[in-house]
Amino acid sequence: MGVLARGRVAHGRRSAEWVFTDRLGGASSGPYSELNLGGSVGDDPACVADNRRAVAAMVECTGLALVRQVHGRDVALLRAIPDEPPAADAVITDQAGLAIAVQVADCVPVLLADLAGGRVAAVHAGWRGVVADVVGAALEQMAPAGQVQAWVGPAICPSCYEVSAQVRDEVADQVPEAAAWTRAGTPAVDVRGGVLAQLRRHGIEGELIGGCTFEDPHLFSYRRDTTTGRQAGVIVMREIVMGEETS
Numbered sequence: 001m002g003v004l005a006r007g008r009v010a011h012g013r014r015s016a017e018w019v020f021t022d023r024l025g026g027a028s029s030g031p032y033s034e035l036n037l038g039g040s041v042g043d044d045p046a047c048v049a050d051n052r053r054a055v056a057a058m059v060e061c062t063g064l065a066l067v068r069q070v071h072g073r074d075v076a077l078l079r080a081i082p083d084e085p086p087a088a089d090a091v092i093t094d095q096a097g098l099a100i101a102v103q104v105a106d107c108v109p110v111l112l113a114d115l116a117g118g119r120v121a122a123v124h125a126g127w128r129g130v131v132a133d134v135v136g137a138a139l140e141q142m143a144p145a146g147q148v149q150a151w152v153g154p155a156i157c158p159s160c161y162e163v164s165a166q167v168r169d170e171v172a173d174q175v176p177e178a179a180a181w182t183r184a185g186t187p188a189v190d191v192r193g194g195v196l197a198q199l200r201r202h203g204i205e206g207e208l209i210g211g212c213t214f215e216d217p218h219l220f221s222y223r224r225d226t227t228t229g230r231q232a233g234v235i236v237m238r239e240i241v242m243g244e245e246t247s
Helices: 045-058 127-132 134-142 165-174 191-201
Strands: 003-011 014-021 075-077 090-093 100-104 108-114 119-125 149-152 179-181 187-189 231-241 244-246
Touching: 014 045, 014 108, 014 149, 045 231, 075 134, 090 100, 090 134, 100 108, 100 119, 108 134, 108 191, 108 231, 119 127, 119 134, 119 191, 119 231, 127 134, 127 165, 127 191, 134 191, 149 191, 165 179, 165 187
Parallel strands: 075 090
Antiparallel strands: 003 014, 014 231, 090 119, 100 231, 108 119, 108 149, 179 187, 231 244
């Protein structure tokens, strides 16, 4: 319960474990039920803290290193859990054993691993993040030493994501692959398609994980419910010493 998907990859002396959560199995109630990880959406802070600890435990860590997401392209380098999360929409770490995460409820969570270089990243990208190329900003800061692996988590699909023609055109000017139509024939944005296109520009084939947040009742969706919680994408890197992983 609480895990939509998870996986592990290894290269040389490092490995990375990643998780995309769903909304099942947590301590929250009401519109935030059950596994809400968002601390600024109106939920009981004690419940949010319990939920975050539970998710950290999924990857055998004591906590989550988070950022205060602002729909921009700033990137934070974290080597410990911050007392006050910095304003950023991507977080990178080169610290083994530190679980970094981004929170979403229709936007795209993107997890990146450059194990040759010893860095992992978590990125939050909505349509504004696609326009700003926050994924590209994260990759630039990572300065990969080898092939980057990327996992693109659940987000609202273009069939459900109606926007104004102005917004769709603004996105299309930067990433034509993200321009779309809803099933009703109105302007839309394909945020995951935009992110995948931006990854391909860097020679990276992202792996799609999960489906549409709006359509899946086991996932939080701001567009569907307005008052709601947040799921997360989480990644942690570990060092492998003599066949055993260490934090």
